[in-house]
Amino acid sequence: MRAALGFALVISATMAASGAAWAQSSGAACSNPNALGLSRTVEIDTTGGPGFGFEHFKQHDFLRNKEVLLTFDDGPWPVNTPAVLKALADHCIKATFFPVGKHATYYPEILKQVADGGHTIGSHTWSHQNLGRKNMTKEQAVEEIEKGVSAVSISLGSAPAPFFRFPALQHPPELVTYLGERNIGMFSTDLDSFDFKARKPEQVVNTIMAKLKKFGKGIVLMHDFQHVTAEALPQLLTQLKAEGYKVVHMKAKDPVKTIAQYDELVKKDQKLPTVSQRPTASVVRTVD
Numbered sequence: 234m235r236a237a238l239g240f241a242l243v244i245s246a247t248m249a250a251s252g253a254a255w256a257q258s259s260g261a262a263c264s265n266p267n268a269l270g271l272s273r274t275v276e277i278d279t280t281g282g283p284g285f286g287f288e289h290f291k292q293h294d295f296l297r298n299k300e301v302l303l304t305f306d307d308g309p310w311p312v313n314t315p316a317v318l319k320a321l322a323d324h325c326i327k328a329t330f331f332p333v334g335k336h337a338t339y340y341p342e343i344l345k346q347v348a349d350g351g352h353t354i355g356s357h358t359w360s361h362q363n364l365g366r367k368n369m370t371k372e373q374a375v376e377e378i379e380k381g382v383s384a385v386s387i388s389l390g391s392a393p394a395p396f397f398r399f400p401a402l403q404h405p406p407e408l409v410t411y412l413g414e415r416n417i418g419m420f421s422t423d424l425d426s427f428d429f430k431a432r433k434p435e436q437v438v439n440t441i442m443a444k445l446k447k448f449g450k451g452i453v454l455m456h457d458f459q460h461v462t463a464e465a466l467p468q469l470l471t472q473l474k475a476e477g478y479k480v481v482h483m484k485a486k487d488p489v490k491t492i493a494q495y496d497e498l499v500k501k502d503q504k505l506p507t508v509s510q511r512p513t514a515s516v517v518r519t520v521d
Contacts, residue, residue: 263325269470270325272300272479278486279395282413286421286452289404296423296450301473302481303328304420306357306398307458309336309343316463318350324470327482330457331357331398331420334384338503341388342512348389353484355396355420356381359499365403374408379495380502382417387499392488396420417489423451426462434465442472 263270275295277283284290296302303321308314309332321328330347332354337344347354358364359380369377378397385393395417399408402421412419424444428437441453455462473480509516 265323265325267474268323268325269474269478269480271327271482274327274482274484276484276486277394277396277418279418280416282409282415282417282419284409284419284421287423288425289402289421290419296452296481297479298449299477300450300479300481301445302452302483303455304331304398304422304452305329305455305457305462306331306333307336307361307456308332309340309347310458311340311343313460313463314340314343314457315346317457317466318346318352320463320466320470321352322350323467324474326470326480327352329353329355329394329396329420329483331355331396332385333357333361334359334381334499335361336458337385337388338499342514344385344388345390348391353396353482354385354389354393355398356385356393356489357398358400359384361400363401363403364399364408365401365405371407371411374405375411376495376498378408378412379492380499382489383491383495383499386489386491387496392491394485395487395489396485418485420452422454423448424453426453426455428455428459428462428465431459431461431465434461434468437462437465438469438472441469442476445476445478 283293285293287294303326305317305328308330327350330352332344334356344354358377360377362369362377364374364377382393382397395415397412397417398420404419404421409419424441426437426441431437431440437455445451457463
């Protein structure tokens with residue numbers, strides 16, 4: 234892979250605790266002596282909309298040999314996302330999540346668990362539409378992008394990172410330009426797990442490890458929406474440690490700025506509000 238260009242990427246060993254208030258919690262110190270652990274944290278300056286992931290973008294290569302960056306799409310989702318979070322916590326590592334806007338509004342309490350775990354949260358459109366469809370206008374595509382950003386922000390109660398991943402990894406040039414003008418970084422992948430095609434956890438693990446053996450490092454694409462991925466993750470992390478791989482975490486230099494008109498559209502799409510804002514787990518419990 235090619236050497237990184239430094240004008241849009243700032244790499245640091247740590248991120249200052251006194252940084253912007255939007256930054257997620259760093260979490261507790263690691264107590265597992267056998268954990269994979271974090272190798273380092275990088276800070277991304279998304280000015281101008283840099284692109285990452287060699288499947289589509291060739292400009293920035295910030296990973297060193299045997300380093301991996303774990304990313305998860307399509308959540309938050311009951312059972313699966315919490316299981317992914319537990320596996321990551323057990324190994325004291327952080328990942329980057331690209332939630333679907335609608336899912337964020339369905340399960341804001343799960344999305345907040347992602348933030349509470351110290352993970353980075355970007356966005357992945359409002360309803361996971363393929364933005365490269367021929368019958369989709371630019372205005373419709375922009376609304377799909379921006380409502381996704383707004384939904385994640387509203388559900389979190391704070392602005393997420395200006396990180397975006399296109400559904401189906403379809404990158405219409407005019408939308409790449411749009412995101413650049415919005416100063417939102419775009420993330421493709423180096424290694425696609427194709428976990429949505431897998432039926433068994435070992436298939437996910439084998440696919441990722443085989444590609445890492447071939448390429449030596451990379452941004453890994455998985456889905457916390459998929460149950461098979463939640464099942465596979467503990468085994469994958471154990472194998473990564475056994476084979477000497479290091480996990481890198483990324484954070485954004487600044488939070489994304491939502492656009493008011495799309496904030497309002499998301500609020501209109503939400504279900505009828507009630508006085509109670511308590512999470513479902515505190516309202517409903519199994520008693521028998």
